Amino acid sequence: xxxxxxxxxxxxxxxxxxxxxxxxxxxxxxxxxxxxxxxxxxxxxxxxxxxxxxxxxxxxxxxxxxxxxxxxxxxxxxxxxxxxxxxxxxxxxxxxxxxxxxxxxxxxxxxxxxxxxxxxxxxxxxxxxxxxxxxxxxxxxxxxxxxxxxxxxxxxxxxxxxxxxxxxxxxxxxxxxxxxxxxxxxxxxxxxxxxxxxxxxxxxxxxxxxxxxxxxxxxxxxxxxxxxxxxxxxxxxxxxxxxxxxxxxxxxxxxxxxxxxxxxxxxxxxxxxxxxxxxxxxxxxxxxxxxxxxxxxxxxxxxxxxxxxxxxxxxxxxxxxxxxxxxxxxxxxxxxxxxxxxxxxxxxxxxxxxxxxxxxxxxxxxxxxxxxxxxxxxxxxxxxxxxxxxxxxxxxxxxxxxxxxxxxxxxxxxxxxxxxxxxxxxxxxxxxxxxxxxxxxxxxxxxxxxxxxxxxxxxxxxxxxxxxxxxxxxxxxxxxxxxxxxxxxxxxxxxxxxxxxxxxxxxxxxxxxxxxxxx
Numbered sequence: 001x002x003x004x005x006x007x008x009x010x011x012x013x014x015x016x017x018x019x020x021x022x023x024x025x026x027x028x029x030x031x032x033x034x035x036x037x038x039x040x041x042x043x044x045x046x047x048x049x050x051x052x053x054x055x056x057x058x059x060x061x062x063x064x065x066x067x068x069x070x071x072x073x074x075x076x077x078x079x080x081x082x083x084x085x086x087x088x089x090x091x092x093x094x095x096x097x098x099x100x101x102x103x104x105x106x107x108x109x110x111x112x113x114x115x116x117x118x119x120x121x122x123x124x125x126x127x128x129x130x131x132x133x134x135x136x137x138x139x140x141x142x143x144x145x146x147x148x149x150x151x152x153x154x155x156x157x158x159x160x161x162x163x164x165x166x167x168x169x170x171x172x173x174x175x176x177x178x179x180x181x182x183x184x185x186x187x188x189x190x191x192x193x194x195x196x197x198x199x200x201x202x203x204x205x206x207x208x209x210x211x212x213x214x215x216x217x218x219x220x221x222x223x224x225x226x227x228x229x230x231x232x233x234x235x236x237x238x239x240x241x242x243x244x245x246x247x248x249x250x251x252x253x254x255x256x257x258x259x260x261x262x263x264x265x266x267x268x269x270x271x272x273x274x275x276x277x278x279x280x281x282x283x284x285x286x287x288x289x290x291x292x293x294x295x296x297x298x299x300x301x302x303x304x305x306x307x308x309x310x311x312x313x314x315x316x317x318x319x320x321x322x323x324x325x326x327x328x329x330x331x332x333x334x335x336x337x338x339x340x341x342x343x344x345x346x347x348x349x350x351x352x353x354x355x356x357x358x359x360x361x362x363x364x365x366x367x368x369x370x371x372x373x374x375x376x377x378x379x380x381x382x383x384x385x386x387x388x389x390x391x392x393x394x395x396x397x398x399x400x401x402x403x404x405x406x407x408x409x410x411x412x413x414x415x416x417x418x419x420x421x422x423x424x425x426x427x428x429x430x431x432x433x434x435x436x437x438x439x440x441x442x443x444x445x446x447x448x449x450x451x452x453x454x455x456x457x458x459x460x461x462x463x464x465x466x467x468x469x470x471x472x473x474x475x476x477x478x479x480x481x482x483x484x485x486x487x488x489x490x491x492x493x494x495x496x497x498x499x500x501x502x503x504x505x506x507x508x509x510x511x512x513x514x515x516x517x518x519x
Contacts, residue, residue: 024065042469081101086155130153167318177230185500193215239324241349260422285355385432
């Protein structure tokens with residue numbers, strides 16, 4: 001049995017609580033031994049081994065078991081960590097915010113409750129993955145597309161609740177969310193939007209209802225347990241034209257996004273387009289040691305050889321056009337004129353024997369896959385953590401952010417490996433810091449680099465939209481307008497909705513009152 005204990009709970013009370021939980025969910029769904037609990041660790045963590053490990057795990061099968069379990073958690077004041085599919089890798093995976101929490105694992109709740117072909121939506125439970133929903137749609141003959149995140153094993157609900165993104169025109173997953181069922185800490189069940197009308201046929205058709213809009217309050221938070229969520233799905237278009245354009249120079253990044261912005265704002269390019277740097281792109285098909293086995297960032301001369309060997313640019317831009325072929329071809333003229341005006345640009349409408357191309361083409365047409373995990377072979381050792389600041393899709397701003405972050409990566413001995421993903425009026429910059437977890441110096445360097453980037457990005461006016469467990473408090477403190485009024489509001493809500501502080505304490509830097517001084 002695990003030797004870790006929840007904070008403030010003695011061993012006899014803990015054993016009694018677990019017995020009561022076993023009576024609710026079944027003894028086989030309460031885990032206390034080290035082997036099953038090891039699956040709840042962050043396998044790629046920048047922290048030392050032995051940190052952020054749970055005391056136990058409980059896996060309910062339905063909403064009623066959740067309600068009953070919450071009574072036990074409240075009675076014993078057990079801190080729990082709630083998650084659906086647990087694939088949040090590079091951001092902490094399924095691991096808890098602190099060691100000793102009880103994992104509240106909702107993977108057993110994996111039903112696809114409804115698919116509506118006419119209105120283009122699905123209603124899912126927390127454990128439904130992109131793969132599962134995609135297979136179900138194909139099995140029933142649906143013409144609807146899933147919008148998967150990069151790894152297809154992730155959770156449809158979990159990714160939307162974490163503000164995640166995909167690569168089709170439905171790429172902003174929270175925008176495409178519609179209607180939630182939530183169990184509050186005291187067991188009360190709330191449905192948002194039109195779901196609050198008994199028997200409403202429009203729960204997943206419109207987000208709005210009379211009164212405030214609460215759905216966003218349950219994203220990246222610890223105010224309730226989401227048990228059902230509607231997600232809008234894209235109808236299969238009559239045409240699809242994916243493309244890739246390579247750009248020779250790092251400084252082309254500014255011109256790329258100045259050209260992209262009007263195309264995105266006007267929905268000429270409707271999907272979540274992405275500019276991928278050379279090393280991210282090539283890591284799907286080779287390894288760093290194949291080209292360079294020295295310490296520190298790869299020299300420019302070797303970067304140029306990599307680009308030449310694989311017909312790649314320093315930046316590699318992917319996007320797609322969708323719709324009736326005549327509209328695609330008309331819009332394509334605008335895209336080609338804008339994006340090919342940058343000197344040295346090379347256009348690809350197909351690439352043979354290129355797993356990176358195949359991976360992007362699948363993502364942009366809603367086909368889940370796992371190719372992106374192959375980039376873990378670039379360094380070896382599995383360690384990675386994503387630094388994810390937000391900016392506007394402005395060329396000067398993108399280049400400034402890139403130069404700042406690349407320089408810090410080099411200062412700490414790491415390659416810059418990143419991509420810029422463009423929404424309508426925002427840009428997600430994803431830096432993947434890769435390291436060998438068995439190399440203690442490298443792992444510690446990745447941690448220190450990340451911490452440095454958080455503060456420097458905030459000083460430059462950039463905040464992260466998502467982060468690893470280890471940096472939630474630091475990032476929360478960068479949102480400091482009016483003496484941190486936003487997080488003061490979060491804490492006021494926490495105290496009212498979860499007075500015992502049992503739901504995911506510390507999630508996104510939101511702590512219950514009894515633990516706030518340590519956050």
